[in-house]
Amino acid sequence: MTTKKYFPLAIIAFLSTTLMSCDLIQGIFKAGVWTGVIVVILVLALIVWLISKIFGG
Numbered sequence: 001m002t003t004k005k006y007f008p009l010a011i012i013a014f015l016s017t018t019l020m021s022c023d024l025i026q027g028i029f030k031a032g033v034w035t036g037v038i039v040v041i042l043v044l045a046l047i048v049w050l051i052s053k054i055f056g057g
Contacts, residue, residue, distance in 0.1 A: 029036060
């Protein structure tokens with residue numbers, strides 16, 4: 001397979017992920033800035049907790 005066959009799929013994947021993230025941000029701001037801040041802090045805390053569990057910290 002050549003890269004020419006994968007290029008349209010890569011463009012579609014890129015656009016779909018960026019458009020979904022824009023919708024997510026828009027939904028967070030509709031819910032309120034403080035709700036968005038709390039969600040971001042909780043997600044970051046979850047990521048840090050998972051990394052510490054994986055690496056035994």
